[in-house]
Structures are given as structure tokens and as C-alpha cells.
Amino acid sequence: MSGRMRDRACPQRTCVGCRERSDKRRLLRVVLIGGSLIPDLRGRLPGRGAYVHPVPACLEQAVRRRAFNRAFRGPGPFDLQELRETVERAATTAQATP
């Protein structure tokens, strides 16, 4: 099994934090710009992207595993401030999700 399923209706990506596959729309795309990890909220930023669930637990796991270093092939450390703020904001507004 290759593990790569193709589903045109609902593209899947792997979260770099928990390593679970999710609908792309449920994941936050992150790009590296000038040493900073920037959340690509509109899905329009160019370049290599990494996907993470917009929850602090997944972000912290990704940082601990150095998943971003692997995803962007850089030694880091990367500036996570904007990404952290976005994830924290998303986590507080997503409380009502069933």
C-alpha cells in the first residue's frame, strides 16, 4: 500500500504535528518567508507549504519534532510568533464546534 489515496472531491494533507491526515480545508497552510513561519490564511502565498491543524497542541508537537525544519529544509530556528497568535486565535474561536 502506497498510502496515497486520491480523492478529487476532498484533498487530504498530513498535519506536521499529529501526523494525521485531514481534509485540506481543516488544516492551516504554513509557508516560510524570510525566516518566519507565516500562516497562509487565504491559501495564496507562494512557495513550499506545510500543513498543521490550527490548534496549539499540533503546533507544539510540530515544533518539538522539528517538523517545520524538515518541511522547509532549514536549520531554523524559525520565528513562530505570527503563527502562534493565529493558532491561538483560531483555537478560541473554534470552541463552539460540535
Ligand SMILES: [Zn+2]
Ligand atoms: Zn494535527
